[in-house]
Amino acid sequence: EPEVTQTPSHQVTQMGQEVILRCVPISNHLYFYWYRQILGQKVEFLVSFYNNEISEKSEIFDDQFSVERPDGSNFTLKIRSTKLEDSAMYFCASTDRAAQNFGAGSRLTVL
Amino acid sequence: KNEVEQSPQNLTAQEGEFITINCSYSVGISALHWLQQHPGGGIVSLFMLSSGKKKHGRLIATINIQEKHSSLHITASHPRDSAVYICAARSNTGNQFYFGTGTSLTVIP
Numbered sequence: 001e002p003e004v005t006q007t008p009s010h011q012v013t014q015m016g017q018e019v020i021l022r023c024v025p026i027s028n029h030l031y032f033y034w035y036r037q038i039l040g041q042k043v044e045f046l047v048s049f050y051n052n053e054i055s056e057k058s059e060i061f062d063d064q065f066s067v068e069r070p071d072g073s074n075f076t077l078k079i080r081s082t083k084l085e086d087s088a089m090y091f092c093a094s095t096d097r098a099a100q101n102f103g104a105g106s107r108l109t110v111l
Numbered sequence: 112k113n114e115v116e117q118s119p120q121n122l123t124a125q126e127g128e129f130i131t132i133n134c135s136y137s138v139g140i141s142a143l144h145w146l147q148q149h150p151g152g153g154i155v156s157l158f159m160l161s162s163g164k165k166k167h168g169r170l171i172a173t174i175n176i177q178e179k180h181s182s183l184h185i186t187a188s189h190p191r192d193s194a195v196y197i198c199a200a201r202s203n204t205g206n207q208f209y210f211g212t213g214t215s216l217t218v219i220p
Contacts, residue, residue: 031206042213043146043154043197048206056205089152099156100144107152 002026006092006103014111016081021106023075023092032075033093033100034067036060043091049075082110114138115200117211124218130185132214134198141203143181145172148195148213157183157196188218 005024013019025032034046047057047067054067064080075094079086087110093100115136124130134143145157158165158172160181165172169188174181185192198211 033208035208035210037152043148043199043210045208045210048208050206056202056207058207091154093154099159101156102146102154104153 002101004092004094004101004103006090006106008106009104010107010109012109012111013082015084019079019082019086019108021077021079021090021092021108023077023094023103024073025075025092025094026096026101027073029094029096029101031055031095031097032069033095034077035091035093036088037091037105038085038088046077046090079108082108084110086110112137113212114209115198115211117196117198117214119214120212121215122217124188124216126189126218126220128188128218130188130192130216130218132183132196132198132216134181134183134211136179136181136198136200136209138200138209139203140200142201143174144199144201144208145181145183146197146199148197150194154197185216188216190218190220193217 007022032049037043045058047061048055066078068076089105091105092103118133142161144159147155169186171184195213195215197213200209
């Protein structure tokens, strides 16, 4: 069964460094999402992406965040200058307008 | 403010019991999702519904659009059902999702 894959599974970085989280959505899906879950808290919506552009973003998704689909398969989330509070699990999901398929998540630890 | 509220926050049940988890939302939605988050953190989509009722195995999800309320039922609960169940509402004004805080279910053998 096709699945959404995310890399890396865990990344440790120093505060102020740039981080890129990668996602490979299911190939025939058109809608892509990034979510964040801070440890012990609820899942939060960051951004949705359709037709090679952002369709909606939350208040969390400020100027330090960006998303790209650089090569038609990968879907990346970039955090330009990480802060301690960016430490969280980041989930990617894709859908063809039915139920969402989630990746296993990338755990980001900012020191 | 929480656009999506879930109850209960925690639930412990004996194996075999019938379980109900509730979700209320305050925003206009195009769809309501029920998700299962395993202890390891992975998230699986259980249901997406915009009206009525859906059933998959021992799981049943219902939604009442007028009352802005959805329920997830588990019949004949089993220890492997132990997980966090999350309600998520897709806004009808765009492609944004609002998540509940989750219900942590523990089913005891």
